[in-house]
Amino acid sequence: MGQIISHKDDAYPDFKNEICFSCGESPVAFWMGATGLVSVCRTCAIQVLPCLIADAIWQQCDMSIPIAQNALTEVRERFWYAVACNERMARTRQLKERFSDGET
């Protein structure tokens, strides 16, 4: 399983030379998988990744709408979990910046 990488996270290298896996434009999100880095722009995240997910699910659910619907429920849960993780990272970053500036 991969992991979410924030381009603002100092623990990771600079991604300025990365390109979106689908359109070649500048990416805004990165995912470190077992075989390497996947980078995506916002447009392709909204327009391409859902189609890729649907294709992957459809191939494994015997063309069953109920099974596909269950998979979509799991996708939605993972989506909101990732949003929560990003929100937590952003809050942690804000706290670090606040306290490194000498505020108490």
Ligand SMILES: [Zn+2]
């Ligand atoms: Zn793209």
